[in-house]
Amino acid sequence: MASVAKGEALAWDGSLQKLTSAFEKEGLQGLYRGYGANVLYKLPADLAKFLAFEALKSTGSLPTGTAGALATLWSNAVTTPLDVVRTQVMVEGAQKESKNVLQKLQDLIDTGDSEKIWSGFGWRLARGIVAGAIQFTVLEGTKEAVEGKVSPR
Template sequence: MDRPGFTASLVAGGVAGVSVDLILFPLDTIKTRLQSPQGFYKAGGFYGVYAGVPSTAIGSFPNAAAFFVTYEYVKWILNTDASSYLMPVTHMLAASAGEVVACLIRVPSEVVKQRAQVSASSGTFHIFSNILCQEGIQGLYRGYKSTVLREIPFSLVQFPLWESLKALWSWRQGHVVDCWQSAVCGAFAGGFAAAVTTPLDVAKTRIMLAKAGSSTASGNILSALHAVWRTQGLSGLFAGVFPRMAAISLGGFIFLGAYDQTRSFLLELGRERP
């Protein structure tokens, strides 16, 4: 991937990530509290829905930038012909690689954010310093495996579906989709992927919120899923599914639309330079 393409992907991904995370933060807080083992109202209810937003504000740009740079770079390396039946596989591999890299930045931010969301009276920096003092760096990466195991299936559904919908829409109208059309495709793909991966999101939330030293805190995603199933059944596994779908559908619209718009603008700007 040439330098203009690399820079455009990095900046566009960062802009898209910050936009969606800050706009939809209250919905994410509500979803986290619905999934919390202490229950929605004890976790804060509708109070202080911007608790933990500094952690998100700091982590959003580098997290999204890392994902899209990796995503575009892997697509470029694989260099599959657009008409090839292997194209969806390329998108799956690129998205999976992007998630593994992005989670190195996302997980510490997510751990601090989620603990702030269910303890709105504690400040973000106070929670961050407590994790470092009590659990060390390992505490910031609690739930890394469960986050990757949530994000990879999510991306395996979302990105091939997004790219396929864009290709279908482009074919039907005879030209490349506009940015708003890309955003609509992103909303549909994101909402569908969010619904089917909600149990993995519940397990990830429980692991991140668990007390240090507990069996759940060990990070075993199957054990976390079994504990939820045993105590709350199917409804527990799909706790927060509607705010998650709403947030990610809107997020897909903003995130993927903003990414395409910003990347196209930056590439066009690069071409106009002498």
């Protein structure tokens, strides 16, 4: 999907044709392009998010949704550069001279262009508020239901 040219995004129908095309062009490796970059981003992002949530929850002074929103904001704030690198590696992976995660991160740092390194920061924070509140409210509600702390209605 990321390989669709600008202006053609609505033309992509999410069909098997794109999957087949990617496989024919790049083989199995093309189907997993960016997987390593995704793992290198998601592990620290989730670690930061869950550690922050547990710390906020342990204070007992915040509702679950608020603690989840704040934890996700924190995680998104500290991992934005990794998300930028991950996205660039995934999009540029089909090019013959594509770079790995560390090379791409070093290139971004070397440019000194903080705007590029932090691109999408505002949107990630805005999305984090809603996503974090929902994620942790559902997580804690499910845990309580499974542990029998909430009576079914």
